[in-house]
Amino acid sequence: MRLFYCEGVLEIVGIGKTHGFITSLIGLLLGQYFLEKEIEFFPSSSFNQVIPGVVDYQADLSYCL
Secondary structure, three states: OEEEEEOOEEEEEOOOHHHHHHHHHHHHHHHHHHHHOOOOOEEOOOOEEEEOOOEEEEOOOOEEO
8 A cells, every 4th residue: 555645635546457457558658659659658667756846756667648
């Protein structure tokens, strides 16, 4: 389980097999879409993204377009 708090909102996220399956499926679908539409992209995985003094977060999947 992961907890995220931002701007007064607490988000509780369950992580498990279903979460991993859905994340992977979305990644496959997005990758196929980008390829078919000839959109240049590269997967940037789940690196930390920071807005200094505001928030530090980590997505399950991210892409640079």
